[in-house]
Amino acid sequence: MNENNLFNRIKRFFNSPFSQTGKSIFNISYTVIQRLILIGTLGLVLLGVCGLGIGLGYFANIISHTDIPSETSLKTSLGQLNQASSLYYQNGELISEVQSDLTRKIVSSEDISDYVKKGIIATEDSYFYEHNGIVPKAVLRATLQEVSGASSQTGGSTLTQQLVKQQLLTNELTFTRKAKEILLAMRVEKYFSKDEILTAYLNVSPFGRNSDGQNIAGIETAAEGIFGKSAKDLTLAQAAFLVGLPQSPYVYTPYTNAGTKKEDFSYGIQKMKIVLDAMKRQGYISEQDYQEAYNYDISQDFIERTNKQRPAQTYLYQRIHKEAIEILMQQQVEKEGRSWETISSSVDLYNEYYFRAADTLASSGYKIYSTIDKDIYNAMQTAISNSAVKLGPTYETPYTNPETNETTTVNEPPQLGSVAIENKTGKILGFIGGTDFNTSQIDHAFATRRSPGSTIKPLLVYAPAIENNLIYPATMLADTQISRLQQDGTYWTPLNASGSVSNQFISARQALKQSLNNPTIHLYGSMLARGIQTNTYMNAMGITAIPANEYANEAASVGGFSTGPTVLEQTSAFTTFANNGEYVPAYMIERIEDREGNVVYEHQSTKNRVFTEDTAYLMRSMLTDSINGGTTQYFKQYLNFSFPEAYGKTGTSDFYLDMWAIISTPQITIGQWAGWDNNHGVKHVFPIDNAYGNVSVRTQQVWADIANAMRAAKPEYFDTSQRFSPAPPSITQQAVLASTGTLEGSIAAPDGSQHPVSGEKVVDLFSKSRPPFPISYYFSPGASDKDLTDFWNKLINGDKEKEEKEKEEKEKKEKEEREKAEKEKHQDEESTDSSTSLENWRDFLSRYTFRSTSN
Known part of the structure; x- marks a missing residue:
């Protein structure tokens, strides 16, 4: 009844004159508003279309400038987890793993508990098995929040996107990176199964610290380092606790960087309960399992510090590690088309490449065989x-610290x-x-790098001198005094290890055998005077750190360098x-x-x-x-x-x-x-x-x-x-003069006189292509004029003295022979007289005896 009355009253109102006027106004207003709304809507649509077009155009532009990785390339990149490299002996036996700030073990899907897989999906990506790498509405929501600057923002990344961010992209926060992330996530979903993506994510993610205070990544390392068991053996509560760690690993981890337990585990435990709530909502666990895990005191499962020894630093580890890094450096330098000489000569560039290569070695799971x-x-x-x-x-x-001025005693073995x-x-x-x-x-x-001392002599002096046909083993060298004026006004006067010189000429063979300094220095000076580039021989044998100009000093021949090999x-x-x-x-x-x-x-x-x-x-x-x-x-x-x-x-x-x-x-x-x-x-x-x-x-x-x-x-x-x-076959033996190490012959003295030289010979080794030298006044490389003058004067005068002595000895011998002959003659005469007297005596005795008998 009341409804009919109300209806009639409304009808009368619209039929009245006043209402007719109002009705006309209303219709006009309604039409205007309707058209304005339509125009506004069309405008918004057009703006949306334009925005979408711009966005799609921008996205297309990013795609056109992005290298789309192949399946193989993606597999390689996603597989490049931070896994420790290993060093090995020649026989393949392990020396040590490469030390790193991050410890990780890689495991396969079957070695990971289902509780972990379900927990990470329930918490991080509930649509994981439904999407193709991205969830559009989540991306839109996150984008709007980013644009509006909303203080409370919800995550918009799927597990696939998170995997891409960690393994394929940098950490820059730009729309360009986000666009690439979306593109690559869809690419990953195209080539890899959900199980492969999930396993890779669990092997990649950081999990805070273990019971030794080491930084850990990967579910297996986390399970071992926190609960002392494998990831496949985790209980529901343990799995839920670990699943919660990657969101804020160093807040939720139960350990300090020293490996001791934190006083407060509440943050990590609260996160564990959030994971359990998500798993229950998704229907992954029963109410009973949920209640048991929710009320379980997980802190009792945290293992104590193990005091596990990290690989000991040794000379061996230190050296192989550095050698491997430099190999990786050189590969990178070559790949970039740069010069190793340029890199190695710049401290900054060297360090840049060194630390990059060190990071690669520490995290790439390489096997280095030594x-x-x-x-x-x-x-x-x-x-x-x-x-x-x-x-x-x-x-x-005694050592005084320059910073503290504290003096201590340092043992130097x-x-x-x-x-x-x-x-x-x-x-x-x-x-x-x-x-x-x-x-x-x-x-x-x-x-x-230390002074090589006399070990430099065969490499720098004797071998190059033989190679340049300046000497052979029998060449005679001067073991005489040396005095060289230095730039500071002092004189360099080297001596042999004995502290003296013999002032004799000695063969190169004997000089090297006895490691004599002065003959070596004389020889080296001659090499320098002849323009022999001695440093090229050292460089060719891998000794390159000694400055080239230092080879011009005679002291180099006995190891006198500012640095050494x-x-x-x-x-x-x-x-x-x-x-x-x-x-x-x-x-x-x-x-x-x-x-x-x-x-x-x-x-x-x-x-x-x-x-x-x-x-x-x-x-x-x-x-x-x-x-x-x-x-x-x-x-x-x-x-x-x-x-x-x-x-x-x-x-x-x-x-x-x-x-x-x-x-x-x-x-x-x-x-x-x-x-x-x-x-x-x-x-x-x-x-x-x-x-x-x-x-x-x-x-x-x-x-x-x-x-x-x-x-x-x-x-x-x-x-x-x-x-x-x-x-x-080209080596032969030949005799040369012991005095000069050359063949016999005549020498022309500086005064023009000729002197034949011969005498005692020695046999030594020669190259057929470099036979013994003919006799020469300048027979000894590096010998000074005084050395040669003294030698030849002694030798030539010695020959004259020898002739005179031989003559005297001959005359003396002849005299002695004459005297001996005269003596022998005299003795013969005396012997004859003696015989005659004896016969007379015998005759006398004979007569005397006869007469006596008669009597």
Whole structure:
């Protein structure tokens, strides 16, 4: 009834005159508003279309400028998880994993608990199994929040997008990066299964710290480092706790960076409960499982600190690690088309590439196979551990800290660096970086540069001099005084190790055997005067750090440099003679494989001809004399085996700061340096003779101790049946004058007089292409005019004196013979007279006897 009345009242209103007018106004207003709304709507649509067009155009532009990776490329990139690389011995046995700020283990899908998979999907991407890499409405919502600057923003990234962000893109927050993220996420979904994507995400994600305080990534490392079990064995509560960690790993982790447990676990536990709530909502777990896990005290499952030792830093780890980094650096430099010389000469550029390569090595899961023989290396370490005490004392050095002015006493023990190289291949079989890594981490085999002393002589002086046909082993050199005015006004007056000179001429063979300084300096001066570029020979044998201008100084011939070679460089250079004049660079990294087993680097052997075979053979012959009665002879008395063939050289720097011994067999070369680091302002030296014995003897004894230990560990490297290459057909023996080392003949003196020269001869080795020199007044390279004048005066005057002496002796002998003949004649006459008297006497007696008888 009431409804009818209301209807009638409304009807009357619209039929009234007033209502007719209102109705007209209403209709007009309604039409206007309707049209305005229509126009506004169309405008908004047009704006939306324009915006969409612009957006699509912008997106298309980004796509057109983005390299779309192939399936193979994506697989490689997504597989490049931060996994520790490993270092290996020659035989494939593990040395150590590469130390990193991040610890990770990679596992397959079947090794991950379903609780973990369901938990991460429920919490991070509930539409994971439905979308194709992105959820449009989530992307739109996140974009609008970003544009509006909303303080509360919800995540818009799927697990696929998060995986792409971590593995394929940078962390920049731009629309360009977001567009690329969407594109690549869809690409990943096209090529990979959901299970592969989920497994990759769980292997990539950070999980805070483990019970040793190490940064961890990957579900397996997290399970082991927090609960002490594998990811496949996690309980629901444990899985929920770990699933919550990646969102804020260092807030939710139960451990400090020292590996101790935090006082407050509430943040991580609250996040665990949020995960459980999500899993329940998605129907992944039952109410009972939910309640049990929700109310479980997860903190009781956190394991205690394990105090697990990280891989120990050693000389071996340190060296292989650095060698591998430099190989990766060089590969990157080459890839970018840059020059290694340019990079290595700039500290900033070198460091930039070094740290990039170091990061790659630490996180790429590479396998680095070295040339190091485990048995040889360990034997060398044991030997130096036992024999270091023979080198000399541990000095106590006062040291004042420049920052605190505090004075303390620093112990400085003797140090030693040694390298064992296989001659033919250049493989570094083993080395000694120092006497004690805990005392000094300085690598004395590869990193330190010291004066080479007399070990430089065969490399820099004698071999190049033979190669340039300036000398041969029988060439006579002046062992005479030297005095050179220096720029500071002082005189350089070098002497032999004995502190004197003989003022005689001595053969090059004997000069090297006795390691005489002055004959070597004279010879080197002659080489410089002839323009022989001695540094090119050193560079060709891998010694490049010595400034080129320093080779112009005569002192270089006895090791006088501002810097010097490393033990590796000097030892490697010595193998050139064993390799018949070819330099084979030493190396330590055989190959590098990626985690899939693909070879990313493999050493390629090279050879560089430095000397002819003839020169190398002659040098081996001369250096063999050095170990047979020369300065390098002492090691043999301490060996418990004998080398059928070997050559070598020792070296000593000024004041016995450095002691070297380098000895080669047909198979290997072992080089050794010993001395003190002297890093605290005091230069400690070897006492020449004290309780430790003669310095030359004891350092060679240590060399022998090392060789004995190596042979005991691997006798095959000391095969006594092995020999150096036989003499080339071009090597011959020939006799020359012992006085001049030349052929006989006549010399023209400076005054024009001619003097025949002959005398005693010696037989030595020569190259047929470089036969003995004819006699010459200037027979000795580098000898001064005074040296030659004195020599020839003595020789020529000596010949005259000899003739006169011979004449006197002849006359004396003739006189003696005449006197003897006269004496013998006189004796004969006396003998005749004596015989006559005897006969008369006999006759007398005969008569006397007859008469007596008669009576």
